[in-house]
Amino acid sequence: MVETVTVELRTPEDTVAFGERLGASLAAGDLVLLAGPLGAGKTVLARGVAAGLGVAGRVSSPTFVIARVHPPGARGVGLVHVDAYRLGGDLAQLDDLDLDSDLERSAVVVEWGEGAADRLSADHLVIRLERRPDDVRVATLEPHGTWTTRLPGLRLAG
Template sequence: MHALGVALGEALRAGDLVLLTGPLGAGKTTLTRGLGEGLGVRGPVQSPTFVIARTHPSLVGGAPLVHVDAYRLAGADELDDLDLDFENSVVVAEWGAGVVETPESWLEIVIERPVGDAALEDLDPAEAPVESRTVTISGFGPRWAEGVPA
């Protein structure tokens, strides 16, 4: 997830919106850490669950990364109250589908992972096998008309 994020982050620019969808533990924040690394922003990139949105300034003169946890937001009005700089930042919104108003172009990344394997629940996390993920990246609008790099 991290390596995918780095590759994708290198292609992102100011004004890009990325909507992340997936269950708890799917790798949304790990992907966002990679995006931050690819963008060259100040870290550490952590889950914004308790602050709702966190801005990571660029260390290389590029766009800052705004990492949003839209799970607790009731809708676009509450997101608007945060006064985020969508135009000059790369905005990554976990749980953002249906909450964040989409601009002319955006990326949607859906991460699926297996859940409920009782045989793995008792394993020490350090000994548990790496779970496979299925990642679907869809680009919408003219920005992504030529496809999504990654």
Template sequence: MGTQMTVTVETPERMNRFGRALAGLLRPGDLVLLSGELGAGKTTLTRGLGVGLDVRGAVTSPTFVIARVHPPLSGGPALVHVDAYRLGGGLDEMEDLDLDVSLPESVVVVEWGEGKVEQLSEDRLEIRIERALGGAAGEGEDDLDPRQVTVSGLGARWDGVDLTGLSEA
């Protein structure tokens, strides 16, 4: 395992800032897997990544299109945003999306990718978002509940990468 850190993210605005800070660590070819319950903040984090990577188009949940490509506005990598929630076939279905073609020159972010896309790259960033106070989505105003965000860098790409700056985002 490369490197790991956990940070408490108190608000959706801070989750967005966390995504912007994370973008500064990413480079073309990086695979990011986001996991967490419905409403945990995966798309909010990805929206911040899009701002940090300076890509075109509003980053929204790609649930109905499964994958959305956001081209760069300023010479950085494109952002490929994938929602694997409805894909039950794992890597076979993911291969139909040609993500392996996009991976070398893009940053690929896969929501709900756990157990489905790890074979795309042994070097990947896994981010788990959990409600710090427990409880499920839809129980009142818990969109403002703090989140525990655990970032794990796997593979040689992430060996020695300093993630501590994310805690100040």
């Protein structure tokens, strides 16, 4: 049984700040999968991760380009932000992105990647976002592989 961590995100600013704290802890080779329905805050969270990594470039949904590469900033770790929604489970297209190589030098964040991109590494973190009726987001973090020992030590709460 995987131990999960749940974080309540009351505002979009809370979501960005949570992403920043997560991004500050990421290293090259880290894989984070974002799951949740449209409007749950996946791209907002990715924007925070980018800020925490200190990468350059505007972070927006990569739905139409599938992947955006943000070169390393001051921390020396780049970000590859992928939106697997349009791939519709087509793993061949995911392979064409060559994310295995990107993982060697960047942190990779994949929206809609659960069930597809998780095969890139046994060591990955799934973050499930849900939007409650009161508009508060709830992030449930599910660690896999080395994340099971890393996650408890991270200071992600605001």
